Amino acid sequence: MIIGVPAEIKNHEYRVGLLPVHVHALRESGHRVLVESEAGVGSGARDEDYREAGAKIVSTAREVYARTEMIVKVKEPQPAEFACLRPGQVVFTYFHFAASRKLVEAAIRSRIVAIAYETVQAADGSLPLLVPMSEIAGRMAVHEGAKYLEEPFKGRGLLLAGVPGVAPAKVVIIGGGVVGANAAKMAAGLGADVTILDISLPRLRYLDDVMPKNVTTLMSNTYNIRDAVRQADLLIGAVLVPGALAPVLVSEGLVRQMKRGAVIVDVAIDQGGSIATSRPTTHGAPTYIKHGVVHYCVTNMPGAVARTSTYALTNATFPYVQQIADKGWRRAAEDSPAIHAGLNIVEGRVVFARLAEQFGRPLEQV
Secondary structure, eight states, X not given: OEEEEOOOOSTTOOOOSOOHHHHHHHHXXXXXXXXETXXXXXXXXXHHHHHXXXXXXXXXXXXXXXXXXXXEOSSOOOGGGGGGOOTTOEEEEOOOGGGOHHHHHXXXXXXXXXXXXXXXXXXXXXXXXXXXXXXXHHHHHHHHHHHHTSGGGTSOOOXXXXXXXXXXXXXXXXXXXXXXXXHHHHHHHTTOEEEEEESOHHHHHHHHHHSOTTEEEEEOOHHHHHHHHXXXXXXXXXXXXXXXXXXXXXXHHHHHTSXXXXXXXXXXXXXXXXXXXXXXXXXXXXXXXXXXXXXXXBTTGGGGGHHHHHHHHHHHHHHHHHXXXXXXXXXXXXXXXXXXXXXXXXXXXXXXXXXXXXXXXXOOOO
C-alpha cells in the first residue's frame, strides 16, 4: 500500500501522523510512504530522518493526497484539504464529525473511507486512540487554567496552590474519565482544592480510592453541578460521549453566576463543548471573556506539546495503521472489531450510528 503523511495545517498544529520509526517498519513490510516536506518538523522529525527511514519526501500536500491509498494524519481535514480527498482513499485521523456538518458533507461527497481515531474501540469498551491525547489534554487543562487565572489574562489573580495562610483555588471538574482523572491528579498535585463530578458511582468510588485527600468526589446531577460551578475558580469540562456531541451540562445562566475572573477550560470542545457559552478557539487566540469569565476552548490542545503528543499518539495508532496497510481496510475491519468501530463514513455512506442519528442520515452497512 502507498501511505501518505501530509503536514497538518490546523492553526498551531505541530503534530504529525507518523514518525520515521513507523516509516521504517512500513517499508520493511513492503509498503511505500510519501511524506510532505517538513511535516514532522514540529515534532522533532526532519525530512532527512524520514528519507533515511525510506520515505519519499514530496513538496505539497496535494501530491501526497493524489498519489496515496491511505492518508495518516492527526486532525480532521481542513476546508482547504477537502478538494484533495479522493474516492476510495482511506483517511485515518481524528475526525470529530459530530462537531461539523460541513466536514460530514465533505467526507460523504468525496467518498473517502473515514476511519476515526476517536471511535476505535477495544473489546473492553476503552478508546485506545483517544486515551493518550485525553491524558495530555487533562493535564494541560490545569496548566492552562492556572495561567489564565493570572490577573494579566483577566483572571481572578489566584495562585492555584495558594500559600501558607492563603486558601488554594477551587478547581471543579465535570467528568471523571481519562481527561477528568488526569486533570484532577495534576490540580491536586499542585495543591488546589479539587472537586470531580461523574454520573458513575463505581467510577467515583475508584477515584476516591486513588486520589489524594484534597480531591472530593460528587455525583453529577443538576443540583451538585450548580453548587460546584458557583464556587469554582477553575472549571474544567471533561465529559465525553464517543462519536457524538458532548452534553451541555452548564447553562449560560449558570456561567453568569460564576465568580468574575473565573476560568473555564472546555476540553470537550472537540465534540461541541459541555458549557453553553463555549465556542472553538485556537492556540493563536486561545481565550475570550463572556459574562466576566475567561473561556479557553482550544480544539487541538495537545498540538502545543507536539513532541510529547506525537510520540504518545503514534505509539497507540501505529499498530492499527500497520493492520490497515497489510490487509486493506475491508479485511482489517473484518478481522478487528476495534477498527470496524472506527468506520464512520464509507464511500458516501454513514455507517456510524450516532453520526447518522445526529445528522438525520440513514444508517447504512459497510
